[in-house]
Amino acid sequence: MDQDIIEKALVNPNLSSYEKFFDHDWSRRIYEAVRTSPLKDALGDLMVAWRSANGSHILPWLMVESLKHYAGGEIDGSILYRADYAGGVVKGIVDKLEDKMQYRLKFDQRGALKRAVTSIEQEAHEDLKKAKAATKFDVSAYWNFLINTSEFQFCILGTQRNNYCSLFFPYEDFLAAVIKTKEPPYSSKKEFISTAFARHFGDPVTDFCWKHEEVDLARLVRNALTHNGGRFGPDLEKYKTRFVDATGAVQPLLRGDSSTLWKARSRSLQTIRSTCSAC
Numbered sequence: 044m045d046q047d048i049i050e051k052a053l054v055n056p057n058l059s060s061y062e063k064f065f066d067h068d069w070s071r072r073i074y075e076a077v078r079t080s081p082l083k084d085a086l087g088d089l090m091v092a093w094r095s096a097n098g099s100h101i102l103p104w105l106m107v108e109s110l111k112h113y114a115g116g117e118i119d120g121s122i123l124y125r126a127d128y129a130g131g132v133v134k135g136i137v138d139k140l141e142d143k144m145q146y147r148l149k150f151d152q153r154g155a156l157k158r159a160v161t162s163i164e165q166e167a168h169e170d171l172k173k174a175k176a177a178t179k180f181d182v183s184a185y186w187n188f189l190i191n192t193s194e195f196q197f198c199i200l201g202t203q204r205n206n207y208c209s210l211f212f213p214y215e216d217f218l219a220a221v222i223k224t225k226e227p228p229y230s231s232k233k234e235f236i237s238t239a240f241a242r243h244f245g246d247p248v249t250d251f252c253w254k255h256e257e258v259d260l261a262r263l264v265r266n267a268l269t270h271n272g273g274r275f276g277p278d279l280e281k282y283k284t285r286f287v288d289a290t291g292a293v294q295p296l297l298r299g300d301s302s303t304l305w306k307a308r309s310r311s312l313q314t315i316r317s318t319c320s321a322c
Contacts, residue, residue: 054199058186061104061199065097085220092213096206103199107186114180204268211265218252260285 055061070090077083189195218236222229225243241249252258263278275286 054190054196054203056190058104058107058182058190061101063097063101065094070094081224082221085217088220089213089217092209096209099202099209100206102202103189103195107182107189110185111180111182204273207261208265208268211261215262 073086074083074090077086215231215236218240219229219231222236222239222243226239229239231239237249237253240253244252260279260282263282267273267276267279279286
C-alpha cells in the first residue's frame with residue numbers, strides 16, 4: 044500500500060531543499076521596523092510560528108549534517124588523542140618488554156628499542172591521518188539511503204504538509220491582526236479577509252497581500268491539505284501545471300513540499316513589508 048502512495052506523492056530528493064528558509068537577519072530588521080507599531084505582538088506570533096516551521100523543516104538536513112560532523116569528529120578526536128598519549132604508550136611498551144626480558148637490555152639496546160617503537164607509532168599515526176583523508180563520511184550515500192527508505196519518505200511527506208499549514212495559518216492570522224489595528228472587533232469568521240482588508244487598506248495592497256497568484260495558490264493548497272485529504276481538486280485546476288510530475292501526470296496527492304514552502308515564505312516576507320507600511 045505505502046508503495047502505491049509514495050509513487051503518487053514523491054518527496055523532494057534534494058538534500059539542499061531541506062536547509063533553513065527562515066531569514067534571521069530580516070527578522071531582526073522587521074522587528075526594529077515595527078518596534079513602536081501596533082503590529083509588534085502580531086509579528087512576534089508570526090515569527091515564532093515560522094521559526095518553528097523552519098525547525099521542523101530542516102530536520103532531515105540537520106540529521107545528515109549532525110552525523111557527518113560526528114563521524115568527522117570521531118576521527119579528528121582519535122588523531123588528537125593519539126598524539127597526546129603516544130609518548131606514554133611508547134614508554135609503556137618498552138618498559139613491559141624490558142620487564143618480560145627480566146631487565147636484560149643494555150642502555151643502548153633500550154634506546155634502540157624505544158626508537159623502533161616510536162617509529163612504528165609514528166607510522167601508524169600517519170596511516171591514520173591518511174585513512175581519514177581517504178574515508179570521509181559519504182553524505183550522498185547516506186542521504187540516498189534515507190530518501191529511498193519508505194518510512195523516511197512518509198516522515199518527510201507528513202512534516203512538509205504540516206509545515207505548509209504552519210506557514211499559511213499564521214500568515215492568515217497576521218493579516219487579520221493588521222485589520223484589527225483599524226477595526227478591533229474584526230473576525231474572519233464574520234467577514235472575508237479580502238473584503239475587510241480592501242476596505243481599510245485599498246485594493247492594490249489587498250491584491251498584493253491576499254489575491255496575488257502565489258498567495259492564492261498557497262491558500263488553496265492549505266485548503267486541500269486541511270479539508271480535502273491533501274488531494275488535488277477542482278479549486279486547483281487553474282494551477283494544474285504547477286502539479287505535473289516528470290511523466291506529465293498530475294500529482295493526485297499534494298506534498299506541500301519545500302519548494303512550495305519557499306515560494307509561500309518569499310511572498311509572505313514581501314506581504315509584511317506592504318502591510319507594515321500601510322498601517
